[in-house]
Every structure is written in structure tokens, then in C-alpha cells.
Amino acid sequence: MKQDLHSKPFDETTKAKLAIFNDYLIEWLPVFTKRKDIIWKIINIYDFFAGPGFDSEGNKGTPILILNELKNHFDAIEQNRLEVNLYFNEFDESKNTDLKKNVLDNDGFLPYNVRIEKLDFKLAFDKEFSKMAQQGQANLIFLDQYGIKHITTDIFKKIINLKQTDFLFFISSSTIKRLSLIRL
Ligand SMILES: C[S@@+](CC[C@H](N)C(=O)[O-])C[C@H]1O[C@@H](n2cnc3c(N)ncnc32)[C@H](O)[C@@H]1O
Structure with missing residues (x-):
């Protein structure tokens, strides 16, 4: 059985993935919180495969990275x-x-x-979808699944058709190699 990501310290590849996520967040948030003319008053961040928040050594996972980065935006939010x-x-x-x-x-x-x-991802996504599709809101969707099975063609199409929505979606290189999606 595949060992669980959070029962041990994050390895270097997971740390690299989290660093990419954090860098993205650092650039994404001010576009919505600190722009001169605010267009979207409602900002939604969805982490559908959130994990517990930390690994076994206390390294931060995506939910905690989000909370930490948001601290730099408290004044702007208010x-x-x-x-x-x-x-x-x-x-x-x-x-x-x-x-x-x-x-x-x-x-x-x-x-x-x-x-x-x-919730199972599919249920969670279907439940949230109508909210994500509402006008006047900006969405960031983060999809950090194991493997690729949850992001079906139907879900992918729904996401790319959402307005004011950015999404980050990680696929491990081992999955890409296994499925021969591209030649590495
Ligand atoms: C790659 S980890 C996410 C790690 C997280 N982003 C972090 O920084 O710690 C995937 C997580 O999704 C959860 N998961 C797996 N299948 C799921 C499903 N069908 N619905 C919801 N969560 C699921 C797992 O328990 C695991 O914690």
C-alpha cells in the first residue's frame, strides 16, 4: 500500500510542490485584495484535498500556508x-x-x-460548484489529489468554464510517466 504523505516528513518533491503553491498564492492574493479598483468583493479559496495541515515534523501543508499568507492581507481585506x-x-x-x-x-x-x-471530492465539488459559478466573486481552486483519477473530463470542463477562476492542479511525474502522457 502507498505510504501516506502526512505520516512522515514531506520529501523534497512535496516541499518543491508546496513552494510552488506558496509562490503562486503570494502573487495571486494581491491581485484581488490590493488592486486600486476592487472589482471582486468576494474571494473564495478552495483546497479540496487539504490534508491535516502539517506533516509529521510540523512542516506546513497547503491550509496552513494559506492562513499564513493571508496575514499579509488583513489590512487590505478590512x-x-x-x-x-x-x-x-x-x-x-x-x-x-x-x-x-x-x-x-x-x-x-x-x-x-x-x-x-x-466529503469525497466529487460530492464536495458538486456541492460547491453553484457557489463558484456566482457572479462577482474571484475563485482560487487548488486540487492536490493522489494520482489523477478525481479530475475527470467533466470536472475539468466545468472548472475551465468558470469565470474569474484560477486553478492549480498537480500531477506527479510518476503518474505522467506511468500513463505515457508525455515523453520525459
Ligand atoms: C496529496 S495529499 C494533499 C496534501 C495537502 N495539499 C498538504 O499540503 O498537506 C491528498 C489528500 O487528499 C485526501 N483525499 C484522497 N482522496 C480524497 C477524496 N476522494 N476526497 C477528499 N479527500 C481525499 C487524502 O487523505 C490526502 O490527505
Whole structure:
């Protein structure tokens, strides 16, 4: 059986993936929170395969990277009266419990809303889809699945047809090699 990503320290490839994600977030957020003329008052960030928040050594996973980077935008969020909604989904029972502890563990007011669910990806995506498609909102969708099976043609088409939506979607090079998607 494949060993679980979070039961050991993240390896170098996972760290590289997380660094790409973090760099993307650093560039993406100010486009919506700090632009001169704010167009979208509602910003939604979806992490559909969120994990528990940390690896076994306390290295940050995507939910915690999102929370950390958002700190640099608190003033802008308040000044521009933005609504920021974070959605984390993780279907594994124990990881979901840890995710809740790690993400909701704060004292005091924070200028964003958080929802955490424990659903199979397809159910979560279908449930959220109508919200993502609403006018006047900007969406960032992050899809960090194991393998590639969850992002079907139907889901991919739905995502690329959404307005004001950016998405990041990781596929491991081993999957690409195995399926001979491209020659490496
Ligand atoms: C590659 S890891 C994501 C890692 C996470 N981005 C991080 O930084 O720690 C994939 C996660 O998706 C969860 N998962 C796998 N299949 C799922 C499904 N069908 N629906 C929801 N979550 C799923 C796994 O339990 C695992 O925690």
C-alpha cells in the first residue's frame, strides 16, 4: 500500500510542490485584495484535498500556508471591505480532525470565514460548484489529489468554464510517466 504523505516528513518533491503553491498564492492574493479598483468583493479559496495541515515534523501543508499568507492581507481585506471565504475538504477522518484543530485553533477575530468538510471530492465539488459559478466573486481552486483519477473530463470542463477562476492542479511525474502522457 502507498505510504501516506502526512505520516512522515514531506520529501523534497512535496516541499518543491508546496513552494510552488506558496509562490503562486503570494502573487495571486494581491491581485484581488490590493488592486486600486476592487472589482471582486468576494474571494473564495478552495483546497479540496487539504490534508491535516502539517506533516509529521510540523512542516506546513497547503491550509496552513494559506492562513499564513493571508496575514499579509488583513489590512487590505478590512480597508476594502472584502469577504474572504476559505473552504477546506479532507475526507480522511483522522486528518479531518487534525485539520479542524490546526485551522480553527486561533483566538480573536480574523477577517475571513472558514468552512471545513469531510466529503469525497466529487460530492464536495458538486456541492460547491453553484457557489463558484456566482457572479462577482474571484475563485482560487487548488486540487492536490493522489494520482489523477478525481479530475475527470467533466470536472475539468466545468472548472475551465468558470469565470474569474484560477486553478492549480498537480500531477506527479510518476503518474505522467506511468500513463505515457508525455515523453520525459
Ligand atoms: C496529496 S495529499 C494533499 C496534501 C495537502 N495539499 C498538504 O499540503 O498537506 C491528498 C489528500 O487528499 C485526501 N483525499 C484522497 N482522496 C480524497 C477524496 N476522494 N476526497 C477528499 N479527500 C481525499 C487524502 O487523505 C490526502 O490527505
